[in-house]
Amino acid sequence: MGKATGFLEYARVENPYREELVRLRDFEELHTSQPAEVRQCQTARCMDCGVPFCQSDFGCPLHNLIPEWNDLLYRGQEREALNRLLMTAPFPEFTGRVCPALCEKACNLADDGVTNRDNELYLIETGLEKGWIRPRIPLARTRKRVAVVGSGPSGLAAADWLNQAGHAVTVIDRADRPGGLLMYGIPNMKLPKAIVDRRIRLMEAEGISFLLNTSAGPDLLEAYDAVLLCCGSRRPRSLNVPHQDAGGVHFAVDYLTAATRAVLSGSVSALSAHGKHVVVVGGGDTGNDCVGTALRQGCRSVTQLEMMPKAPDRRTAGNPWPEWPRVLRTDYGQLEASAVQGRDPRIYETTVQTIQTDSQNRITALQTVRLQRQTDGKLQPVQGSGQTLPCDLLLIAAGFIGCEAETLEHFSLSADSRGRLLPPDGSHHLGDSLFTAGDMHSGQSLVVRALADGRAAAREIHGFLKAEKNVF
Template sequence: MGKITGFMDYPRKTSTETEPLARLENYNEFHAWLPREEQQTQAGRCMDCGVPFCQSGLMLGGAASGCPLHNLIPEWNELVWRGKWRLAFDRLRATNRFAEFTSRVCPALCEAACTCGEVTGSPVSIRENERAIVEMGYSKGWVTADPPPARTGKSVAVIGAGPAGLAVADYLNKRGHAVTVYEREDRPGGLLMYGIPNMKLEKQVVERRVKIMQAEGVEFLTGMNVGRTVDAAEVLAHHDAVVLCCGAKQPRDLDVPGREAEGVYFAVDYLTSVTKALLSGGPAALTAEGKNVLVIGGGDTGNDCQGTALRQGCAGLLALEMMPEPPAGRTNTNPWPEWPRVKKTDYGQTECAARFGQDPRVYQTTVKEFLKDEAGHLTGAIIARLRPESDPDTGRTRMVPTGEEFEYPCQLALIAAGFTGCESYTAEAFGVPLTARGCTAAQDYTTPVNKVFTCGDMRRGQSLVVWALREGRDCAARVDQYLMGYTNL
């Protein structure tokens, strides 16, 4: 695919980024994308590799290798290389109807599995090729509202307007079912709107897609908290099927002394408050301005908190990572095309190093105690150092205190330690049981409750946007089969 010798002739090039200190002045996306001709050249690096792991989506080593959506990557790389952008857009849309999201926030499982990356050390710039294709589609007017030519007379309620909810609603609406999406927040998008900061995904990108879906006939009802302010029995009675897509938003807490101190918040609440302030033009309910900030937990959420706190003007920043520092490169136990379990330095750490002169992460640490003053305000935290130890019963590695501790003075602490499953009240309102992992119990997206289905993080647990889209697509086919007795999705 692409130019036969392209992987040898052309070095990998990607978008340039605004200098770290300069981009801290705003919350905008900070990439300067390649011009069209250069993007076509990059697509020409795609090899005729024979076995395109990039699109496989296989589970290897406990993680996905390649795209879970099975995007036809070699095909649209070939078309971009030849300048056939419209055909490339059609091939991309055949498997991914939300490429404007994945091309910005997906960690590029495809690139980690790219054969060219294994051969040359630099994979094809698949994610940026994907972004170029979908944005070309918008600029050329190829992305337009296309309502279904006929309706089936069946109605579906989708609870939750995150990526899984948007995907299942889009596919079922295209099939001709009447789809109503119930969203408890004031805007659709779920974590796309309020969990991922503007620097990674500007909110007009989400709103642009929602408007197209509305023009195609999908109804969005915001401020509708099903299971609390909206009766689940009424929703069930008014629709032929219900799909629960409420995400995995039950944050993992810390059970340590001083947790109740004012100034200790969950990361998702902090990020939501900042995004809402940006959208409304008002001040944020939670701010890091002038404060020393402690971020507890790594991963994308922790990184997003770091980048956001820096933009708010924090005075200092420390990020705790419980596990040991990952290796710089693949080990023998982590061969290609497995997902590389290596150290990743993201935009937040890069910006912190530019602002304060060092990476904010401290590995093998956790909070032992939060400190507070007489008024109950957070003043600092006692940090315990940890070491890995093999559990004699299970053989699994666990982190245990070494006895060494230090104090970090801080006025804002953000818990970004992951999630323990979905918030249970919506599932309980519909009578859907939960698993031991806090997810909705379902087999092939079908719950034990008649005409109630579930997908996304609510079903599989905290995961990637690309997996939410895959779940929504597959669940839509299951719902369609239930409603019509067959499916062409």
């Protein structure tokens, strides 16, 4: 333990956000970093608990050795701390920016947990700046070739692991840039795309090939010794109301993809919110990303509809530490909307009843309705609660219902009732030389879970290949 009394002496200090009205002028990174002195105080807060819940199943899915690298960082042994982090964390520059930090909520300091995410980001960025991160080229190569389909976090983590084990890895993606939702989904202000590109360049230097603009087909099973499908959970949930095909109605990921393309090319988005009344259906993280993006594009107003009631401010008795706290969270986009509009954009227990259109089938307004939970748990519309909201751009961020039918058909696979490819034994093995990982395997989740799942699948594939003849 770095400093026995650190948690008593120093308050938790997070990397600050840039001021709302300033950061809304661009798509640059939301957070600013802090100097080494601040990091030392923050790591001094780690108590090196006998049972470190932060790295247990309640905390980090990668089981990062958090107390160990916090202690090394506190002692100024930055390089050793980084090496300890890299033992379990493949891409801390991603998780250090977008992870909801499950570890911090499982910390024994409870709501005042150690700033592990900021500490991890400091370590990797320091390592990159000081040239400690170099391409790790495997000393020996096997004769085995693995195709990883999908270059999201699960595919990248698996490719990294398998390449280090000596296999020849090709990552195949139908998109024009690698990264999956890290590239086209999570907005640039949360995860700058230059950070994703930097990691891809490093992986290429380590010997991994990327084949883009290419859809995967069953021919891969002939050409490679193993195939890993990491195609995500990309089927969006729709609203099931008439006129969803109207002009100005889009799914969140399509809208966010167009926004990122525009940022990368320095042009105006094909689906820009500029001058429009925007309504986002879905009060979650994806919806929040739409709010932040619409504000940056200069929307006239933005409203977010959430079906569920407002969450409590504090944990309830049924949701004790170290569980993830199901409490009200106000994310960057919602803070920005409040700063601009003088009100939180969220309207709770409300959904879309009808979409109104003009003679050219373009959306003009929405009829909303309030919902009330019945004794059987179902949400029912409240009679007479309808309201009209002006709307020229409706963004549907209502979640995802599983992997895409086309990919399943290509590989003669069928998903379970929740749209996942989850073998009954919980493994990643779909039969023969075919495997799966990430959101496609376990359903829409988080970057850190996709990374952990990609690494777990890679270990299974390695075992499968080792059992074959002619490995070396």
